[in-house]
Amino acid sequence: MLSLKVSTIAVGASLPLGVWVAALLARSNMPGLWIVNAIVHLPLILPPVVTGYALLLTFGRRGFIGQYLDQYLGFTFAFQWTGAALAAAVMSFPLMVRAIRLAIEAVDPKLEHAASTLGASRIEVFFTVTLPLILPGVIAGMILAFAKAMGEFGATITFVSNIPGRTQTLPSAIYSFLQVPGAELQAARLAGISVVVAVGALVISEFVARRVAKRIGGA
Amino acid sequence: MLEVSLRHDFGSFSVDVDFTAPKGVTALFGASGAGKTTVVNAVAGLFRPAQGRITAEGVTLFDTDKHINLPPRKRRVGYVFQEPRLFPHMSVRSNLLYGARFAPRDATGPDFDAVIGMLGIGALLDRRPGALSGGEKSRVSLGRALLSKPRMLLMDEPLAALDAPRREEILPFLESLRDAGMPVLLVSHSIAEVARLASTVVLLSKGRVIASGPTGEILSDPALAPRFGAGEAGAIITAHTAGRDADGLIRLETAGGPVWVTDAPEAAHLRLRIQASDVILSREAPAGLSALNVLTGTIRRIEEEADGRAFVQIAIGDEAILSRVTLRSVRALGLAPGVACHAIVKSVAVSRDDLAEI
Numbered sequence: 297m298l299s300l301k302v303s304t305i306a307v308g309a310s311l312p313l314g315v316w317v318a319a320l321l322a323r324s325n326m327p328g329l330w331i332v333n334a335i336v337h338l339p340l341i342l343p344p345v346v347t348g349y350a351l352l353l354t355f356g357r358r359g360f361i362g363q364y365l366d367q368y369l370g371f372t373f374a375f376q377w378t379g380a381a382l383a384a385a386v387m388s389f390p391l392m393v394r395a396i397r398l399a400i401e402a403v404d405p406k407l408e409h410a411a412s413t414l415g416a417s418r419i420e421v422f423f424t425v426t427l428p429l430i431l432p433g434v435i436a437g438m439i440l441a442f443a444k445a446m447g448e449f450g451a452t453i454t455f456v457s458n459i460p461g462r463t464q465t466l467p468s469a470i471y472s473f474l475q476v477p478g479a480e481l482q483a484a485r486l487a488g489i490s491v492v493v494a495v496g497a498l499v500i501s502e503f504v505a506r507r508v509a510k511r512i513g514g515a
Numbered sequence: 516m517l518e519v520s521l522r523h524d525f526g527s528f529s530v531d532v533d534f535t536a537p538k539g540v541t542a543l544f545g546a547s548g549a550g551k552t553t554v555v556n557a558v559a560g561l562f563r564p565a566q567g568r569i570t571a572e573g574v575t576l577f578d579t580d581k582h583i584n585l586p587p588r589k590r591r592v593g594y595v596f597q598e599p600r601l602f603p604h605m606s607v608r609s610n611l612l613y614g615a616r617f618a619p620r621d622a623t624g625p626d627f628d629a630v631i632g633m634l635g636i637g638a639l640l641d642r643r644p645g646a647l648s649g650g651e652k653s654r655v656s657l658g659r660a661l662l663s664k665p666r667m668l669l670m671d672e673p674l675a676a677l678d679a680p681r682r683e684e685i686l687p688f689l690e691s692l693r694d695a696g697m698p699v700l701l702v703s704h705s706i707a708e709v710a711r712l713a714s715t716v717v718l719l720s721k722g723r724v725i726a727s728g729p730t731g732e733i734l735s736d737p738a739l740a741p742r743f744g745a746g747e748a749g750a751i752i753t754a755h756t757a758g759r760d761a762d763g764l765i766r767l768e769t770a771g772g773p774v775w776v777t778d779a780p781e782a783a784h785l786r787l788r789i790q791a792s793d794v795i796l797s798r799e800a801p802a803g804l805s806a807l808n809v810l811t812g813t814i815r816r817i818e819e820e821a822d823g824r825a826f827v828q829i830a831i832g833d834e835a836i837l838s839r840v841t842l843r844s845v846r847a848l849g850l851a852p853g854v855a856c857h858a859i860v861k862s863v864a865v866s867r868d869d870l871a872e873i
Contacts, residue, residue: 412587413594415617428604
């Protein structure tokens with residue numbers, strides 16, 4: 297159940313940033329954009345353990361951001377469920393951005409131009425034209441990110457360890473059970489749950505995306 | 516009034532245009548690649564030229580010297596694109612009202628009921644754009660631009676994607692807009708459309724203005740005629756409806772004499788387009804011809820073409836028509852500037868498309 301909370305928070309909190317970064321990558325021609333692109337995609341190509349270690353260095357209690365958070369806000373990520381959420385968010389971010397970016401690139405800029413000649417500012421254009429049209433892509437990105445967050449293991453266990461009741465997510469629990477002789481049944485039960493959750497998420501996303509697409513296509 | 520002056524270098528192609536569009540419909544006419552859409556996009560603010568100045572109805576939209584570049588939303592020009600560009604996720608009603616909420620409170624323009632009435636789209640309001648026909652989409656797109664209460668309208672070949680019957684659906688609305696005094700900049704490569712709608716023509720070629728002026732003058736200029744396409748070139752003259760004869764033909768009075776046509780709009784004053792290739796010239800009053808319409812006038816100019824033919828401009832009152840004849844005929848008849856002559860036009864050559872209300 298911790299996993300559900302972690303994944304939901306991870307996806308929900310990173311969604312606005314994900315949409316913004318995806319819009320930037322899809323539409324802006326700002327120089328140096330490739331650096332943003334590279335940073336976003338790093339967690340996808342690095343070994344998860346390395347990402348977890350990087351998080352520990354940055355957001356750990358003595359990390360170069362983490363120490364200030366701890367000192368001034370009394371807030372730590374390390375060895376807390378929030379840390380698991382952060383790890384899940386970072387790991388799933390590239391998948392979310394990629395899906396949303398593809399959706400934005402599929403929106404005809406001519407529609408956005410038309411909206412701007414009708415008097416809408418860039419932000420108004422985004423919220424009234426672009427966002428409604430990319431909704432199926434955003435939903436797909438969220439589901440993908442959610443599934444990735446549910447399954448995140450390497451970065452999570454490196455960053456926040458595997459403390460039952462505190463930072464133990466579904467995959468790390470399965471891993472723990474498999475380490476104990478005779479606990480295969482519990483492991484299989486948890487594996488079954490994770491399959492149900494994943495398939496459920498997929499079905500819901502298909503259903504929602506299809507309804508949204510129908511509404512947009514208009515018949 | 517719209518004043519446009521802009522320069523931009525695209526590398527292989529450059530645009531350098533200066534023109535003034537007075538009240539009424541100004542047509543930007545030219546072949547594809549002449550830079551028409553570039554000019555219109557610059558006026559709308561969707562394209563930023565390297566250098567120039569654009570003012571509309573006394574408001575400076577763009578001026579490189581003064582570092583003024585209003586964003587599209589502040590220019591308030593209603594842009595009717597070549598494709599309808601309706602928002603697919605909104606109903607027709609929401610599409611129509613999209614621009615209205617951004618319009619300043621003191622902006623004037625037709626109200627919602629007037630626009631849907633004029634365009635005949637009242638029954639479509641709750642539909643989605645995906646369920647509309649091409650002509651319906653075009654009308655909604657025009658209505659959407661009008662309801663944003665713009666200073667002026669820009670239209671980039673709004674009829675190009677439509678077939679002839681659909682075009683006939685839209686043209687009357689454009690005519691009524693012109694009559695309502697809305698300044699319109701119309702991009703077109705159809706000379707018939709220009710003859711029917713425009714009060715001013717700006718002729719573009721390869722990014723330069725070749726000629727600009729009142730439609731009657733530009734279309735009857737024999738030197739410009741080849742640019743409109745030899746088969747399409749033709750001038751326009753004013754005609755007044757004088758009644759219907761017993762055999763059904765409609766009699767129109769022009770400065771050069773009566774013209775009978777088979778079909779005409781119900782209006783007192785008409786603009787009559789006569790294609791140059793439909794006009795036969797004669798020095799004497801013709802007799803024993805089946806052609807009914809004989810306009811008398813004086814030859815003003817003759818422009819010879821390389822292919823052995825010529826465009827002859829015949830002054831009729833203070834207007835003029837064009838005739839396309841061979842050089843051999845020019846010599847045989849002794850046609851020259853100042854010579855009186857008769858221009859013969861078959862009634863069936865003047866179709867309903869060649870007549871428009873003024």
